[in-house]
Amino acid sequence: MIHEQHETKARFDTIRETIDGAIACLLDELALPAPLDTAIRYAALSGGKRLRPLLAIESARAVGGSGDEALGSAVAVELVHAFSLVHDDLPALDNDDLRRGRPTLHKHTDEATAILAGDAMLALAFEAIDRVDPVPNDAAHRALLNELTHGTRAMIVGQIHDTLGGFPESFSDQQRVDLIHENKTGALIRASCVMGAISACADPDDLTLISDLGSVIGLQFQIVDDLLDIEGDPELVGKTLGKDEAANKLTYPSVLGIEGARSALEDLNTRADSILDRFGERAIGLRAIVDALKSRRA
Numbered sequence: 248m249i250h251e252q253h254e255t256k257a258r259f260d261t262i263r264e265t266i267d268g269a270i271a272c273l274l275d276e277l278a279l280p281a282p283l284d285t286a287i288r289y290a291a292l293s294g295g296k297r298l299r300p301l302l303a304i305e306s307a308r309a310v311g312g313s314g315d316e317a318l319g320s321a322v323a324v325e326l327v328h329a330f331s332l333v334h335d336d337l338p339a340l341d342n343d344d345l346r347r348g349r350p351t352l353h354k355h356t357d358e359a360t361a362i363l364a365g366d367a368m369l370a371l372a373f374e375a376i377d378r379v380d381p382v383p384n385d386a387a388h389r390a391l392l393n394e395l396t397h398g399t400r401a402m403i404v405g406q407i408h409d410t411l412g413g414f415p416e417s418f419s420d421q422q423r424v425d426l427i428h429e430n431k432t433g434a435l436i437r438a439s440c441v442m443g444a445i446s447a448c449a450d451p452d453d454l455t456l457i458s459d460l461g462s463v464i465g466l467q468f469q470i471v472d473d474l475l476d477i478e479g480d481p482e483l484v485g486k487t488l489g490k491d492e493a494a495n496k497l498t499y500p501s502v503l504g505i506e507g508a509r510s511a512l513e514d515l516n517t518r519a520d521s522i523l524d525r526f527g528e529r530a531i532g533l534r535a536i537v538d539a540l541k542s543r544r545a
Contacts, residue, residue, distance in 0.1 A: 255535045262304055262314075262321075263297045269322045269379050273371065276378070282356075286364035287371075290352045291329040298536070299324040299436060302464065303443035305532035306457050312447025319380035320391060320442035326372035327399050327435060331406075333365040340410060341490065369399070383448055390445045398438025405431025409496065424497045432472070433465025440464070453526075460522045460533070463515050467540050470512045473498040475544070477505065516541055 270291055274284055300321035307317035336343040336351040337358060343351050353361035372395065382388040407413060409427045418426070440461030444454050476491050477500055491498050499508040519537045523530045 255532060259301060262301055266297055266300045266321055266325055267292050273378060283367055286352060286356055286360050287368055289355060290333050290364055294347050299328050299439040301536055302439040306440040306443030307447035309526045309530040309533050310444045310447050310449035310453040317443040317446040319376045320446050322375040322379045323372040323395055324439045326368045330365045330368035331402060333361050387445055391442050394438045394442050398435040401430040401434030420502045424499060424502045428469040432469040433462055436465035437461030456522055456525055463519045467515045470499045470508050471543055473500050474508060
């Protein structure tokens with residue numbers, strides 16, 4: 248077991264290095280204007296867990312692929328994620344000063360540069376699917392673009408609900424918080440898993456299971472994030488804590504209470520384990536990710 252854990256950690260470290268290298272190579276090829284290139288590198292290559300690329304590659308492995316075929320998808324979802332963080336941190340949205348323990352991009356540079364760098368990373372994400380790694384066939388190419396488009400659009404819809412509301416009047420607080428985070432956080436995480444599986448030519452049954460797992464992981468991640476915003480160590484988390492409560496935002500602890508949020512998390516953990524069992528040894532990497540999410544501190 249310990250040997251397997253070391254092997255998995257080493258593979259994850261290699262994947263993270265590969266993703267960063269692929270993003271750097273893409274930027275080298277495109278030769279963007281220096282201020283834009285520098286800003287994108289600051290935002291996209293500044294550390295982080297690389298959760299979404301890991302999910303893409305390990306989902307490909309879970310359905311029988313090598314993982315290599317999902318590199319383009321992995322780079323694409325990481326660039327969308329990086330774009331979303333830069334824009335979320337802006338004064339008009341979350342107004343954050345810190346990200347991953349460093350000044351946010353608009354604090355490091357200025358707001359105009361941050362907006363344009365975010366715009367560029369979103370465009371680069373779609374370019375990455377074609378440039379970084381060959382897509383198996385036209386149908387897979389269309390499916391990958393569809394998943395990336397849907398995941399990005401849903402993420403923005405979630406941000407709209409989180410920031411501006413716009414809920415159906417009949418919705419309870421539970422329905423509202425679910426709607427926010429199934430979109431804002433969950434949609435791109437689910438898309439990461441599905442794109443990885445599509446890249447490896449998953450059969451329909453496996454694709455459905457991977458999609459369900461991605462939805463569960465998205466909510467797991469968000470509930471842990473909400474709990475860390477209350478109970479986390481700012482130095483480990485790398486960003487300002489307590490801002491959701493100060494802004495009176497809907498979170499799982501605010502709706503369910505801390506113990507209720509923990510109970511919901513346990514239910515999600517059980518669902519994730521049940522799905523992973525269906526894939527057996529092929530899902531050892533996905534299982535390691537899920538186990539890490541259950542106990543993450545940052």
